Amino acid sequence: MDRPQRVEPGPGQESVWDYPRPPRLEPVPERLRVVFAGQxxxxxxxxWRVLETSHPPVYYFPPADIRxxxxxxxxxxxWCEWKGRAAYWTLALDGHTAPEAAWSYPEPVPAFxxxxxxxxxxxxxxxxxWVGEEQARPQPGGFYGGWVTSRVTGPFKGEPGTRGW
Structure with missing residues (x-):
């Protein structure tokens, strides 16, 4: 399958097609937030964020900053070819449950x-x-865990017709 046509980023934007493969890990100094069951x-x-070609950023939270x-x-x-074995986590709060809502890499490869x-x-x-004061949308398709904001342009892996990328 041919590589999709990159959407040219505007001012203050990044194209996910400029992200590297293998992915890069970067610290994120701005506020990240997750709301579940209204809290x-x-x-x-x-x-931290992981940047990988064709994917919106995936954001990682230190365990101490999770309720x-x-x-x-x-x-x-x-198994991720870049990071290693992933474990999954169910989120439960006040009678609300989200199975496999989160994941982690207990012992990632050295680069991660x-x-x-x-x-x-x-x-x-x-x-x-949330990334800063902007609410993120899920990466299309439900399989990958990137967060889409106005700061990134695609097309994104996970959209219809992207399986062969």
Whole structure:
């Protein structure tokens, strides 16, 4: 399949087609936030983002910046060719449950050691996710966990017809 046509970024935007492969890990100094069951369950100014070609950024939260007691280990695991074995987490709060709403890399490969034990959240499985004061949308398709904001242009992996990318 041919590489899709890159959307030219405007001022203050990044194209996901300029992100590297293998992915790059970067600190995120601005506030990241996750809301579930009407409450903030994760909030940090010490997050990380993973940038990978064709994907919107995936944001990772330090465990200390996640509300205690809201995450329970979920069954199953997966393998990322870049980061290693992923574990999944179910979010539960006030009678609301979101199975496999988050994931982590307990022992990532050396290049991603800074995010060992940090958690990323699927934007489509919680009430809302925020980068600064902007609400993010889920990466299309439901399989990948990137957060789409006005700061990134696509097209994005996960949209219809992108399986062969």
């Amino acid at each position: 903030v369950v994760a909030e940090t100014t010490a997050g 205690p007691g809201v995450l329970q280990p979920a069954p199953g695991q997966s 050691r800074p995010i060992a034990g940090h958690l990323a959240f699927y934007a489509g499985r919680v009430d809302s996710c």
